[in-house]
Amino acid sequence: MARKRKGRDISGWIIVDKPAGPTSTTVVNKVRWALDAKKAGHAGTLDPDATGVLAIALGEATKTVPYITDALKAYSFTVRLGISTNTDDAEGEVIATSDLRPDDAAIKAVLGSFVGDIQQIPPQFSAVKVDGQRAYKLARAGEEMELAARPLWVESLLLTDRPDVDHVTLEMVCGKGGYVRSIARDLGQKLGCLGHVRELRREWSGPFEAANGLTLEQIEAIARTPELDAHLLPMEQGLCDLPEVKATDEGAVRLRNGNPGMVIGTGVEYGDECWASYKGRAVAVGRFKSGELHPARVFAEPAD
Structure with a gap:
């Protein structure tokens, strides 16, 4: 006989403003515990070092997750120019450098080539499967793979800030399946200066905004109380599109x-x-x- 899952039968959405550090699964487990929920899942993974909106579905709302996953999302991210890494982010090993630093006009001139229906090759360190195994596991073992390009719809890609000559901040609105790390990598290659993601934040996902999300500290402070239940959004919000x-x-x-x-x-x-x-x-x-x-x-x- 299958063991009955413990917890409350509650349904709806909790929006978390995820901090850098924990995995998306860790955040889901924290929310499930805090609400004593029987069932929980999330609508779109964020890398451990990424921050921003992580929409947690509880109970029957997990059936609406695909509609949030398919929705447009907005990312704000900073690219470190002049350095490429094996992970395409700041956690990886440096594999090449360049002294070239394009000006703002040169960067803006190529951003349009990343807008619309594009083909994107996932990072070597990603969760895509290669012969039944996750790419990141093979990459950690030192294997180099030729990953197939995947389609991605990019609604917009804009330069929003230039903190210094080595960094550029961009904002992208895109569909599901996009790798911001790949955008940073490919932008650096197209500009001839190389690049990787230094910081990444998901500002919104479908109807859910990071600005309206709870922090993990807030969730822990009101865990297992009616006050946290009051933050539960209706399941129907996952169907707004x-x-x-x-x-x-x-x-x-x-x-x-x-x-x-x-x-x-x-x-x-x-x-x-x-x-x-x-x-x-x-x-x-x-x-x-x-x-x-x-x-x-x-x-x-x-x-x-």
């Missing part, structure tokens, strides 16, 4: 049982992916077809 339709009384019952159910919506067309609500709460996500939602994900009925 999808159109909403409203289930009828009978439609809600059918949807909760995994069957197509009658819904009412405006502005949606046949085949559109959308989510159905009933009395303001999410019931299911699926495809709209001839007045019915055909569910792909169904949410448990709230206990309250």
Whole structure:
């Protein structure tokens, strides 16, 4: 018999302003403990040294994680010019240097080549799989790999500051699967001066902003109290990029049982992916077809 998972059946989102140091998994475990939650996950990994918004999904909200993962995200990051490392960030070993330091005009002139649909090669030290193994494990063992380029949508890439001749601060808005370290590496190569990420912060991810997130210190201070529960955001916020339709009384019952159910919506067309609500709460996500939602994900009925 499978062991029953301990914890409360709570659903929603907690937004954390992650500090540099802990892994994303460590933060998830801390939040799960602080809320005594049965189930938790996150919407998009941040490297240990990166800071910023880490959206933690609890309970039924974990079913909405893919929609936040797919959403646009904004990063602010500082590139150290003149040095490349084996990890493409400040934690790695220096593998090459350059005395060239391009001016702001030269940097701005090449940023446009990183905007739109681009192909990006992940860093050697990344979580992509190579023959069933994580690339970073092979890289730590001294193996060099030819990683395949991956598509990435970059909405914008702007120069926002030039603290000194060796550093440039950029802001990027992009889709899922982007490696900021690869942007820094490729920018340095294109400019002929080399480069790596010195600092990285995720400012927002979909509807969630780092500025509105809790620090780990705040979470620890109010752990296991109603005060922390009050910071739980509705599960439905994870669906904000999808159109909403409203289930009828009978439609809600059918949807909760995994069957197509009658819904009412405006502005949606046949085949559109959308989510159905009933009395303001999410019931299911699926495809709209001839007045019915055909569910792909169904949410448990709230206990309250």
